[in-house]
Amino acid sequence: MFASSSAWARRIAVAGLAAAAMGAWAEYPERPLKFIVPYAAGSGVDVSMRPVADAMGRELGQAIAVDNRPSAGGIVGTQAVVTAAPDGYTVGYGNLVTLSINSAFFSKLPYAPAKDLVPIGLISSNAYVVIVRKDLPVRNLQELIAYGRAHPGQLSVGSPGIGSAGHLTGELLKAETGLAMVQVPYKTGTQAVGDMVNGQLDVTIENIAAVLPFVQQGRVKAIAVTSAKRASVLPEVATVAESGVPGFDVVAWGAMVAPAGTPRKVVDRLNTALRAALADPAVLRAYAALSVEALPSSPEELSALMKRETPRWAEAVRRAGVKGD
Known part of the structure; x- marks a missing residue:
């Protein structure tokens, strides 16, 4: 049985909307982006993220404005990312604290990192x-x-x-x-x-x-x-693992995330731009001066890291017998 003319019309309309949407994402980004950093301007995190934002902006052809939202151990800024429109125009900085430790430390965290944020990729570690x-x-x-x-x-x-x-x-x-x-x-x-x-x-x-x-x-x-290997800026200082604690490995990692629901094509575009930024000579010079290591990754690698780190730090919180509000 053939479909009615009205059914065909609906199909054509839906196909047209889908094509228009694909075209819109193909042109992404069409305007400047916002990069929410949940730490104060001038802080170590802020200083290390600005060169990345600049390099990513050059790669994307649009400016990326750093928006500092400090307070409450990074919760305020992270919540601002969670509640932003998932359209690819708001991204956020997340790290060991905001994406792993806070989930265990705070009993009433207003978001669940694994559920409410989409991983874009790792940025750095030290x-x-x-x-x-x-x-x-x-x-x-x-x-x-x-x-x-x-x-x-x-x-x-x-x-x-x-x-x-x-x-x-x-x-x-x-x-x-x-x-x-x-x-x-x-x-x-x-x-x-x-x-x-x-x-x-x-x-x-x-x-x-x-x-x-x-x-x-x-x-x-x-x-x-505390890292698994010695730091290049302190080559004479042994690791904790070398000092009699095998397997000890703690690093301060940082990453880029977006609101849940951000389309995969946009995530991939951002990941590509982030990788390019982390290979930019200006970023590498800045990181060398800050004793920071660029750590590009796929979204999946960041997701896997979060899954490994969260229970580890939950155990550390339990051992310490501490809890946030």
Whole structure:
């Protein structure tokens, strides 16, 4: 039986709309994009993302404006990405904290990263480093462990807040080594390092880029890096794994995400542009200066990383016995 003329008309109309939609996506992007960064302007994350946004903009032929939305451990900015239109014109920065740790730490997180965000790709990674005050009589992690055992309850470890990556990395290290340290939370890692320089704090675990100048100036001592391989900027400093904790590997990774529902063709276009940006000489120069490693990936690789990291940090939160509001 042949379809009626009205049915044919409907089919033709639907086909026309589909063709128009495909044409529209083929021309994407037609206007500037917004890149929401859930950290303050001038922060380490912000400084490292601006060269990427510029390079991606050149690749896409449209400007990408960085929109800083700091507050609440990255929740405010991430929520702004989640609630944005899934049309490819709003993307966001996500990382170890916003895409993995917060899911375990906060009991009432207003979004589920795996459900409410679409992975575009990884951007970067850099290790944390265990540093101690310059006059603490230890030269490496094994000596720190021995010192802690010889002086129970006397070692203090600072972090940029309960539930932060630095805090929970310390909890993982304590669980793996039996190292006993008294937790001292600060509002920022900078404050913790400042107290260490002044001799008021024994240990902290911070992003290498944030503390490298203090290490190079001899104001603090670096005794171990948390990544699986040594850091190129601190080649003489052993990894935690080399120091007697096999398999220990913690890095501060960053990524680009978009609102759930963003079309796959758009995600692929953004991923291609992101990969090109991470190979851009200007970006690589900036990253070298910041001790950051470019880490391009597929959307699927980012998704797999999130699935691996989230339960790992949930266990760290459980061990620490802490919880956000």
